[in-house]
Amino acid sequence: MPEIFAQVILPLPLHDAFTYRVPEKWQLQIKPGQRVVVQFGAKKFYAALVLSLSEDAPANIDLKEIVQLLDEEPVILPQNLELWKWMAGYYCCTLGDVFRAALPTGLKLESKSKISLTGNDDEQEIGEKEFRILELIKQDVSTPDSLQKKLGLDFSYAALKSLLDKHIIQVEEKIDAKYKAKSETWVRLHPDIKSEKDLLEKEESLQRAKKQQELLVHFVEKTGAFQAAEQPVVSKKELLKGTNFSSAILEGLVQKKILKSFQQQVSRIETNTSKQADLNLLNKYQQQALAEVKTCFDNNLVTLIHGITASGKTEIYIHLIDETLKQGKQALYLLPEIALTTQIVERLKNVFGSKVGIYHSRLNSQERVEIWKKVLLFQSDPGEGYQVVLGARSSVFLPFSNLGLVIVDEEHENSFKQFDPAPRYHARDMAIVLGKQNNANVLLGSATPSYESFYNALMGKYGLVSLTKRHSNVELPEIIVADLTRAWKRKQMHSVLTPELFGLMEDALNNREQVILFQNRRGYSPFIQCFTCGWIPKCENCDVSLTYHKFKKRLSCHYCGFSIAMPPECPECGSPEIKTRGFGTEKIEDELKPLFPGKRIDRMDLDTTRSKNAFGRIIHNLESRKTDILIGTQMVTKGLDFEHVSVVGILNADNLINFPDFRAHERAYQLISQVSGRAGRKYNRGKVVVQTSHPEHPLIELIRQQDYRAAFNTQMTERRLFKYPPYFRLIKLVVKHKKPETVDRAAGQLANLLKRSRDLTVLGPEFPLVSRIQLWYHKEIWVKIHPGLPLADVKRFILENISWVRSQPENSSCMVNVDVDPA
Structure with a gap:
């Protein structure tokens, strides 16, 4: 069998894929889209993603082998990888950036340095800082990060290295699985009990263990043992619920081989088992709008529905989802902030029941993995997988196998834009790309569409459907x-x-x-001020005033979280005349x-x-x-x-x-x-x-x-006159460093290089309203791009100049963020 090599993506901000040898035992199993454990660098291990496989290896390079194959089947599909590549190219970021944003935390693994004692500390002289580190390690504070957090300024890497050199401590790299399937204890009759006669004999044998006998009777009543072809099972939680039986009594029956307990995997996600509601009837205006939307879809147009508030857009969405499901396809319903849309969540679940999955940041990492797997499951088992997903912006990354409809509700909302970290994508725009790649219909909806979307609709790039009557003919306020x-x-x-x-x-x-x-x-108040000397408390890390929160009796920074107690008097002049300003x-x-x-x-x-x-x-x-x-x-x-x-x-x-x-x-x-x-x-x-x-x-x-x-x-x-979207494209560059003079120099060099192009309008560099956040100084450069210019060439020109500026020794630690189509 010829040797196989895997090109993998690492969850790091790296542009390249890296090649690893595939051990012979996995050559028949490995596929693109699976996760593998690889060693990268001297000691670090990561869960990487297989991008492609080949029989050709780079010449003259000693390749490492894949350490472990984590999945039996791919966790993402080929169309997901295509979306990732498009996103990395368009938003000027790396595939590693997209990887980190796309996969739920529970599917991303990274080795951590775990420190342990060697037992070799007898009679060795150590300093005070070494002693403090050693004491914390004995208390199971076992990573460099946790030691640094505990000791603060008293932490010393030199002291840590000294303990390593003296062989008092050792460091190992360990990978811990972040996702673990949830399991519950379930109970059934022991296999030795094959008939009702056997069961009665066991019950009589418990004459001296009345509690166990009562629990056995309760089990029989609860499950109806021997009344069905298959022996019933019940969860331990359900069996003991509302009773005074303890786990010890149950364990006694298990030890006597009357009952048998076992672990069964269960979902963390609540399922809707209630009866599904019928679709609401549409009024004549909604019916007309629905018909117009379908006509636009027939012409393969992304469609914008401009419906005033309370006009019933949601009911139109639900009818379209219903038709999509009847075709055996999946639907994605994007909302700007899923946690803020309780009513829509309930409405969809009432209509579509357990076919609906909810995906957003308020779910914990374990729950997000389960949603991911249920969406993926639709490919092999449509009856068990999610057919409708209601989600926030990160839902565009989910592994849909047969996507038929994408709805972006409140498409104008700024919450659809990812600001930091990269990729700085806009979910509305990614939904359109996702729809085109999957040959799915895309519907944007808003009472107040973004001006870019409305312009595209007027220009014929999108279909436009208007809904100008409120439901039940209620007047606008x-x-x-x-x-x-x-x-x-x-x-x-x-x-x-x-x-x-x-x-x-x-x-x-x-x-x-x-x-x-x-x-x-x-x-409570945007800021407080001393009415004697004018002092206003500022954040130590950011160039903003601190906001007063009365409930906490603290002043907080809404950028970095820095917080201090409300001072009883002015620290500058000692005056008690401190008052709140604004509300x-x-x-x-x-x-x-x-x-x-x-x-x-x-x-x-x-x-x-x-x-x-x-x-x-x-x-x-x-x-x-x-x-x-x-x-x-x-x-x-x-x-x-x-x-x-x-x-x-x-x-x-x-x-x-x-x-x-x-x-x-x-x-x-x-x-x-x-x-x-x-x-x-x-x-x-x-x-x-x-x-x-x-x-x-x-x-x-x-x-x-x-x-x-x-x-x-x-x-x-105004926008046409001053060269703003939708007439011109925008790219914002943010130069960051902890020294203001370094930011000044690097931003100035970059702006001067960009201004050499006569085709671009370059504004800046300028400090933004908040010029320092979390100790990093910022300067912004805005690039306006004429619609006639090839965007890919402009991006290449910008990235080349960024690379040159960062390559200068005096700028080596500068960061430059690229934000394409800033919101």
């Missing part, structure tokens, strides 16, 4: 613009509420209706309690939804009318549908509109429109109060008129 400046001057403010918003909230609450307030800033969601909650006594107020932001089930609890309380007022950040704008919300307040629209970004007006319109859509969705016309210091601002007027097309046209004129 009335938009009321409230002047903050005038209210402050006239002293009419009720804390953070203008008289218009306060009055409408009172009326709604008196009528047992609900209110949602939107403030896009969490915490976040926590402060609003605090100040509304005396304004609306007896009303139940809840808050939805990152601080209150950290736990796995917190969001579901908040939604349930609002749905069941246990909450009167909900205060939230962007979370309240997404995927929520409540019957009794009649008033929505946007507390400070100016923060959204006056942000220094070319997409600021687009995002402000989208956010305010989306949160406005939460009002009056079923019975009555809702009211939305937009609080602003600039009521005459043109965008505020467009929001009041709810004129998406006019807002789009205004922005398109």
Whole structure:
């Protein structure tokens, strides 16, 4: 048999695949897409992925052998690898970067240095730092990272090396499996008991062990032993549930060979065993939209459905999924933040039951592996594998074998963009590529589409379907613009509420209706300040002020997590006159309690939804009318549908509109429109109060008129003039280093090299709004690319210049992040 070589991808930021010899015992089993353990470098071992196999080996290289074959069958499919290659090329990253992003943590293995004692420490002299390291190793602190974490500044690699040189400690490389199948103890009759007569004899033999006898009777009643052709089994948990029988009593029956216990693999994922609901009937507007979508699909067009809030887009999605499933194909339903879409999750599970899998970051690594395997299982066993996946952006990596439909709901959402680490992909764009590679239909949906998608639809690149009527003909909410400046001057403010918003909230609450307030800033106060000397506490690692969180009584950085206790007095001048400035969601909650006594107020932001089930609890309380007022950040704008919300307040629209970004007006319109859509969705016309210091601002007027097309046209004129998407492509380069002078020099060199090209418009380098994050200084360079230029050539030119800058000795430790199509 000729020798076989495997080209593998390592989960490291490396461009190349690496070649390893395949041992003869695995040559007939190994396939692309399987995981293998390989040694890379002197001691490290990794779970690599087989990219391809060949009989040709690189010349004059001593190749290492694969250490272990981890899978019987591939964990990813050929079309997955094609997507990975496309992503690495388009987003200017490595296949290793894509590998790390794509596979669940539980399927990625890496060896770790484990330190143990040799027993050779008798009568050897050691220093104080060596002694402290030795004491921690005796307490089973057994990796260099854990030792460094425990000792902090007292940690010394020299002391660790000294203990190694003296043969007091030894270091081994060990690979631990991150995924372990979950198993439970199950119980059945022992095989020696072959008839009811045998069972009765065993029961009589337990006359002196009454508890064991009672448990045996309970087992028979629970399982109906000998009443079916196959002997029944029951889980130990189910058998003992609600009884006073202990595990020791059960173990006694096992030892007497009356019952037999065994381990059985079980899923960590809850399955929907309830009766499936029927599809809802579509109204005439939804039926027309559905027919238009199908026509676009027949013409192989990616299709954008522009449906106003509460127009019933979700029901159209469900009908399309149902048709896809009837064809025996899989469907992917992408949502911007899966944890925020409890209602859609429940609706899909009610209709499609156990065919639906949910995939998102709130699942633990073990659960994510199980979802991955169930999607993969569809290829060999469609009845057992997942046919529908409802997921966040990482779901585009799942191993679909027969994909027929991809839906991207709320396609305008920024949450679909991966910012760090690489690959910095946009899930909406990857969904389109995924659809084309799998010959699957792709549907984008939004009440406020991204301007790029809407432009593509108008230009005929995408199909365009409009849904302009709300379900049940409920009117769009009335938009009321409230002047903050005038209210402050006239002293009419009720804390953070203008008289218009306060009055409408009172009326709604008196009528047992609900209110949602939107403030896009969490915490109690954006910052605190000494009113004597002007001191403002800043983060030690980032160039931002610390946010005050009253509940924790701490000041925190929302970039790196740095946190300090709230100081009782100013550390600069000693004054106790430290006061909060501005307001976040926590402060609003605090100040509304005396304004609306007896009303139940809840808050939805990152601080209150950290736990796995917190969001579901908040939604349930609002749905069941246990909450009167909900205060939230962007979370309240997404995927929520409540019957009794009649008033929505946007507390400070100016923060959204006056942000220094070319997409600021687009995002402000989208956010305010989306949160406005939460009002009056079923019975009555809702009211939305937009609080602003600039009521005459043109965008505020467009929001009041709810004129998406006019807002789009205004922005398109500006974007064409100033060379922004969709007319020009953008690539953002971020140069990073821990020394500002190094960042200055390297960024300047790179910008000068890029500016040599007359075809490119190069802006910068400039420090961004937050120029230091986690001790790293940042400088940005923006490259605008004319649509007529070959994008691949431009990227090659950029990467060549980055390589040259980084090759200079003075810049060797600089990092340069490439962000293609920055959001």
